[in-house]
Amino acid sequence: MANDLQLSLLGGFECRTNKGELVRFPTRKVRALCAWLALHADDPQPRNSLAALLWGEQSDAAARLNLRKGLSRLRACLPGAAADSLVAYDDQVVLLTDRVTVDVPCFRGCAEDATPASLERAAALYRGSLLEGFPECGEVFDERIAGERQRLEDVYCSVLHQLLEHYTATGAIESGVQTALRLLSIDPFQEHVHQTLMRLYRYLGRPGSALAQYHRCRALLAEELGVEPSAGTEQLKTTLLDGETLPDSTANDEQSLCTRPALSPPPRAAEYPACACPRSGRPTVAVLSFAAATQDHDLRLLGDGMAEDIAIELGRFRELDVIAPPSALTYRNAAAPPERIGKELGSTCVVTGTLREAARRLSITICLVDTATGRQLWAERYIRCRDDMFELQDEIVRGLVAELAGRIEVDRLAAARRKTPAELEAYDLWLRGRAALRRADLTTLTEARRYFQQAIARDPHFGRPYVGLALAQINEWACFSWNHWVFPRQDVLDHVHRALELDEYDQHAHCVLAMTQLYGGDYEAARSGLMRALELNANDTDVLAHAALGLTLIGDHAAAVEYGTKALRLAPHHPDWYATFAGMALFNARHYVEAIATMAPAPEAICNTAAFIAAAEAHRGRTERCTAYRDTVYRHYRRELQRGNLPERMSCIDWLLAVDPFRLDDDVAHYVDGLRKAGFR
Numbered sequence: 001m002a003n004d005l006q007l008s009l010l011g012g013f014e015c016r017t018n019k020g021e022l023v024r025f026p027t028r029k030v031r032a033l034c035a036w037l038a039l040h041a042d043d044p045q046p047r048n049s050l051a052a053l054l055w056g057e058q059s060d061a062a063a064r065l066n067l068r069k070g071l072s073r074l075r076a077c078l079p080g081a082a083a084d085s086l087v088a089y090d091d092q093v094v095l096l097t098d099r100v101t102v103d104v105p106c107f108r109g110c111a112e113d114a115t116p117a118s119l120e121r122a123a124a125l126y127r128g129s130l131l132e133g134f135p136e137c138g139e140v141f142d143e144r145i146a147g148e149r150q151r152l153e154d155v156y157c158s159v160l161h162q163l164l165e166h167y168t169a170t171g172a173i174e175s176g177v178q179t180a181l182r183l184l185s186i187d188p189f190q191e192h193v194h195q196t197l198m199r200l201y202r203y204l205g206r207p208g209s210a211l212a213q214y215h216r217c218r219a220l221l222a223e224e225l226g227v228e229p230s231a232g233t234e235q236l237k238t239t240l241l242d243g244e245t246l247p248d249s250t251a252n253d254e255q256s257l258c259t260r261p262a263l264s265p266p267p268r269a270a271e272y273p274a275c276a277c278p279r280s281g282r283p284t285v286a287v288l289s290f291a292a293a294t295q296d297h298d299l300r301l302l303g304d305g306m307a308e309d310i311a312i313e314l315g316r317f318r319e320l321d322v323i324a325p326p327s328a329l330t331y332r333n334a335a336a337p338p339e340r341i342g343k344e345l346g347s348t349c350v351v352t353g354t355l356r357e358a359a360r361r362l363s364i365t366i367c368l369v370d371t372a373t374g375r376q377l378w379a380e381r382y383i384r385c386r387d388d389m390f391e392l393q394d395e396i397v398r399g400l401v402a403e404l405a406g407r408i409e410v411d412r413l414a415a416a417r418r419k420t421p422a423e424l425e426a427y428d429l430w431l432r433g434r435a436a437l438r439r440a441d442l443t444t445l446t447e448a449r450r451y452f453q454q455a456i457a458r459d460p461h462f463g464r465p466y467v468g469l470a471l472a473q474i475n476e477w478a479c480f481s482w483n484h485w486v487f488p489r490q491d492v493l494d495h496v497h498r499a500l501e502l503d504e505y506d507q508h509a510h511c512v513l514a515m516t517q518l519y520g521g522d523y524e525a526a527r528s529g530l531m532r533a534l535e536l537n538a539n540d541t542d543v544l545a546h547a548a549l550g551l552t553l554i555g556d557h558a559a560a561v562e563y564g565t566k567a568l569r570l571a572p573h574h575p576d577w578y579a580t581f582a583g584m585a586l587f588n589a590r591h592y593v594e595a596i597a598t599m600a601p602a603p604e605a606i607c608n609t610a611a612f613i614a615a616a617e618a619h620r621g622r623t624e625r626c627t628a629y630r631d632t633v634y635r636h637y638r639r640e641l642q643r644g645n646l647p648e649r650m651s652c653i654d655w656l657l658a659v660d661p662f663r664l665d666d667d668v669a670h671y672v673d674g675l676r677k678a679g680f681r
Contacts, residue, residue, distance in 0.1 A: 004082040005100045007038045010107065010152070011128025012638045017079050020681070025077050029054050032137040033070045034077075037086070037095040038102045039130075039148065044092040056140050104130070104152070111155050119163050123179070124627050126156045127635050133642030157186060164196060174600045176200045178628060181604050188220055191229065195236055204601050207344060211237065211330055212573045284570075286323040286345050287311040288331055290353035290364065298428070303355045304329055305431045309393050310351070315539030323347050324541035324571035326438075342371020345572050349377065361385055366396060426459035433468050437475065445472050463502035467509045470495040474512065492516055507536040511543045514550060523554050523663050534563075541571040541578070549581040552588045555664040560585035568598070576605030584612055584660070588667055592616040603629060607636040608659050615674025626678035633680070653680050 005023070008014040013035050015023040025031040032054055037045065051063035058066065071093065075083050085096040097105065103125050110122035130149040136142055160183050167176035180197040183190060194217035201210035214229075214237045221227050229237075287310050290303035308325040315322040323345050331341055338350045353366040367379035384392045433451030436444045449472050452465040470492045493516055499509040514529025530550050533543045548564030551557075564582030568574055583599035586592075595616045603610045614629035637652045646655055653675055662668045 004080045005078065005085075007034070007100060007102045008127070009035060009039060009102065009104050009131055010126050011635055012132045012642055013134055021079075023077055023079065026073055027070075028135050028137055029066075030070050030073050030077070032134075032141055033067075034074055034095075035131060035134070036141070037093065038100070039104055041095050041097045041100070041102045041105055044089070044094040047091055047093060050093060053141050053144065054138060056138065103127075107152070108155065111159050114162065116163070116166050119159050119166070120628075122159045123156070123163060123182075124631050126152075126159070127631055128638060129153060132639070153186070157183065160186075164193070168196060168200070173200050173203050175628070177204070177601050178603045178632075181602075185604070189225065191217060191221070191233060195233055198236055201601060207572075209573070209601060211344075212575075215330060283349060284321040284323065284347045285311075285314055285349055285351060286328040286341065286347040287314070287325065287351040288341070288353075289329050290355040290366075292355050296357075299355060299357055301428070301431050301435070303353075305427070306355070306393060307351075307353070310396055312537065312540065313393065315537045320539070321570060322539040324567075324574065326575070327571045327573035330573045337374065338369040338371045339374055346569065347371055360387075362392075364392070426455040426462045426465070429455035429458060430462070430465050430468065433465065437468060437471060445476055448472050461502055463499040463506055463509065466495045466499035466502070467506060467512060470499070470512050471508075474515070505536055507533040507540050507543050510536065511546050515546055518550050518553060519661065521661070526550055527554055527556075539570060541567045541574065544570070545574075545578045545581045548585045552581075552585040553660060553662055555662075555667060557585060557589040561589050561591070576602035576609075580605045580609045580612070583609070587612050587616050588670070590619075590670075592620050604632060607640075608633065608656055611656050611675065611680070614678040614680075615671060618674045618677035623677060623679070630679050651681060656680075 004018055006016050006018065008016075013031060015025075015034065017023065025034065033050070036050070036053065047064065047067060048060075051060070051067045054070070055063035055066045071086070071088055075086050078086060081099045085099045087094050087096060095102075107122050107125040110118040110125065113119075130152050131145055134145070160179050164176060164179045164183065167173070167179060177197065177200050180193050180200065183193045184197070194213060198210040198213045201207070201213060214233065217233065218229050221229060228234075287307045289300075289307045292299040292303050307329065311322050311325045311328065314320055327345060328350075331344075336344075338352070341350055342348065349371055350369050351366065352369065353364055356363040362382075362384050364382045364384070365379070366382070368377045369375070370377055380396070382392055382395070429451050433448045433455065436448035436451060449469060452468040452472070455462060455465040455468075473492045473495075493513070496509055496513045496516065499506055500513070503509070510529050510533035514526045514533065517523075517529060518526035527550070530543075530547045533540070534547060537543065544563045544567035548560045548567065550560075551563065552560035561582075564578075564585045567578050568582055571578060579598050579602050583595045586595035586598060596613055599605070599609055599613050603613055610629035610632040614626040614633070617623070617625045617629070633656070634652060637646075637655055640646050640655070641648075641650075650658075653672060656675065657668065657672070660671075662671065
C-alpha cells in the first residue's frame, strides 16, 4: 500500500498526497520545519535545536512557544494517517517514515548500495540540489541547509562517476553520454569527463561531435583557467582526426573512474542507427578558415570572417552544397590534410587560404583542392587594400563558382550579394559580436549586444548588427527563460524589420522574422518567411535547422525532416540544438528510432530535448527507458517554476506545449500521448 505522503526535497520542496494532491503550508517557517524533519526522517531532533534552528534570534521561551505553534500547524496540514507520523516527545520531535516517503533517505540508501540498478535509481531521485529555490528562513537554517546541500551534491557526483564507469564498460553509450553531460553541468572543468564524452561520441559514429567537444573543453580551460588541455586530451583529439581505433586509456587518465571503454564500438552503440543524410550528387564545398601568417588576433578573426562570408555567398548557388562555416572552421588549427577533412566533413573539395597584412594591404593566397585526390583544382593570389575586402570576396566567389558549377550568370551573384558596410570597423565590430553571440551565457550576450550597438553607431546602414541584436534577445529567451507567452517582444521585430529595410537579401533576417511570426501564431507568414530565407540561401544550416523546427510545428513534417537532415549533413560539427530540431521533425513524422538516434547523443541540448526522446521511447513501448529523460525535463521545469518564469499552476505538459506551439491538433495529441505514456503529468 502506498504511503499517505510523498515529500520531495531534491530539486525543490514539494509535498503531495498519494493521490497527487499538493499539500500547502501556512508559513515558510512551517514549511522549513517540515523540510528539516523530513531531511532527518526517523532521527529524533531535540526541541531546543529545532527552536534555535528556526527562531534563534528570539528568546528561548519565545522560540519554544513558536516551535509548539509550528508543530501544531504542521500536524494540521498533514493528511490522514500521515499526521500520526509526526511524533513529539517532551524533548524530541521525529517524523517517522512508516506512512511518509521522503526522497533524500531513499537517495542515500540507493547510493550506498552501489549496484548499477541502485545507482540508476539514485541518479533518478536527484532532481536537483537540496531545497533548491527555498526561501530564506534565517541565518542558522540557511547555513545548515547549505552544508547538507553540498554533502548530497558530492554523493550525487560520486553516483554519476560510478554510473559513467559502468556505462562505458558495458557499452551503454546513450546512457553514458547523458551521464557525462550531467557531470559537466555540475563541474565543467572535469577534463577526464570531457575525454570520456569525446570517446562516447566517437563510438556513436559522430566524430564531428567528438571534435566539437574537444574545442569546448579547450575554450573553457583557456578562458576560465588560462591553461591548455592535457597531453592526454590532445592525443585523443589527434586520434579522432586520424580516424584510428581509440586507445583503452591514456597516461593522464589514471585518476579517472571512467577511462576504460571497449576498444571497438560496443553493441548498444548500433541499437539506434544514425539518421540517414543522403547526398545530393552536387559538389560539396568546405571553406576553411583563412590562416593568418602571424598570431595577430584581429587578423585571425578576419580570416574566420572572410571564410564564413565566402561560404555564405557560395551557399546561395543551388548548384553547390556548402558545409556549414562553424563545422569547417573547427579545423582552424588541426593541420589536417584535405583528404582527412573531406572524409570527416563529407566534402568533395575544400577551400584553403592564407592571410598576411602589411601597411593596411592584404596578401591572400587561396586554392581549391579535391579531397579525393588531393589535387589542386584552382588557385589565385590577391593583393588588396583592407578596405577593398568585400569586392575581393566577390571576386573569389566568382572564381570558385566558375570552377565548381560551370557557367553561372554574374548578375545572379550581384543580386544575391548582401550590402556591405560603409566602414570596415563596423564589420570588425559585427564579427566580434557574432563570436560573443555563439557563447550562450548572459554575460556574453551582453557583450554581443554592446558590439552590435557599436557597429550600428559606426555604420547605421549595415544590416547584420540589427539581426544580431534580435538574435541576442531570442537567445536570452530561448536559453534562459522559455516563457513563450511574453514572446516575441516588439524590440525583436523592430530590429529585424530594420535589417530587412537595409538588406532584403539577408536570409538570417527573414529566418528570425519567420520564427517570431511562428511564436506569435501567424503560421502562414512564418512558412512564407522560412521559404524566402531558403530561397536566398539553400545551404545555410542555421536556416535549415530553424526551417525543420518551424515546419514541423506548422505540420509539414516531410519537408521538416528533409531540411533537418540536410542541416546535419552540411554541418557535421553542428551545435546540439540542430539535432533537437531535426529530431523533433523525425518524431512528428513518426520515425521514432531515427528521432532517438538523432537526439540521444545530446539529451540536454535544450530544455525539452529529453521530453521528445522520452515520448519517442514511450510510443515504441519502451517506457522503462523514459525515467531518466523525464526526470531531466522535470529538473528544468521545477527550476523555471521556482524562478517565477512560469505561472504557479502550470503543469509540466502545459509548459512543454507552450514551448512548442504545434498548429495541428493531431500533433498535439500525438505529443501529449507520448508524454503521458512516459509518465509526465
